[in-house]
Amino acid sequence: QTRPLQPIALAVSLRLATADAVAAAKWGTPSPIDDPAREAQVLGAVAAQAADEGLSAVRVQQIFRDQIEANKEVQRALFGWWSVAPGAAPTVRPDLTQVRPVIDRQNTDILLQLRDQEAVLAGPDCVPALVDAAVAVAAEQRLDPLHQATLARALVSICGPVRD
Numbered sequence: 001q002t003r004p005l006q007p008i009a010l011a012v013s014l015r016l017a018t019a020d021a022v023a024a025a026k027w028g029t030p031s032p033i034d035d036p037a038r039e040a041q042v043l044g045a046v047a048a049q050a051a052d053e054g055l056s057a058v059r060v061q062q063i064f065r066d067q068i069e070a071n072k073e074v075q076r077a078l079f080g081w082w083s084v085a086p087g088a089a090p091t092v093r094p095d096l097t098q099v100r101p102v103i104d105r106q107n108t109d110i111l112l113q114l115r116d117q118e119a120v121l122a123g124p125d126c127v128p129a130l131v132d133a134a135v136a137v138a139a140e141q142r143l144d145p146l147h148q149a150t151l152a153r154a155l156v157s158i159c160g161p162v163r164d
């Protein structure tokens with residue numbers, strides 16, 4: 001394959017795309033953007049999956065902390081936009097309990113890609129390969145500037161060994 005890291009960049013991008021639905025689910029409700037209990041659940045689940053796959057729980061949790069931060073950056077940006085431009089605010093409210101299982105599936109996809117691309121991630125050409133993959137995904141998914149910038153945020157810790 002020409003771009004071995006494209007599947008992981010895509011999985012990260014698809015996880016990030018859920019932030020729009022999450023923001024719409026929370027907008028105008030008491031549900032805060034930051035939900036530490038849910039974050040702890042996500043980080044616990046990925047640490048358990050990491051252990052099953054023989055991956056470093058510390059590395060995997062760092063990578064998923066980045067996914068969470070990037071997701072919240074999208075939510076904050078959208079909240080900011082909707083508060084100054086109420087006409088742009090969502091008119092239908094997705095159910096958060098239906099979005100979270102989608103996030104859980106993306107978490108598994110990302111984790112399995114980390115396992116499958118272990119050699120590339122630990123190799124000397126990871127950063128240029130990752131940039132190349134991210135640019136390809138941004139074009140293919142037609143990401144807007146917010147999602148391009150936050151995709152970069154989500155990818156910061158991907159390169160490096162994922163096994164102890």
Ligand SMILES: C=C(O[C@@H]1C=C(C(=O)O)C=C[C@H]1O)C(=O)O
Pocket residue numbers: 019022033034035036038039042067068069071072100103
């Ligand atoms: C996506 C959500 O918003 C935030 C981001 C999370 C994530 O990216 O997994 C988890 C909890 C929240 O702090 C959510 O509430 O589900």
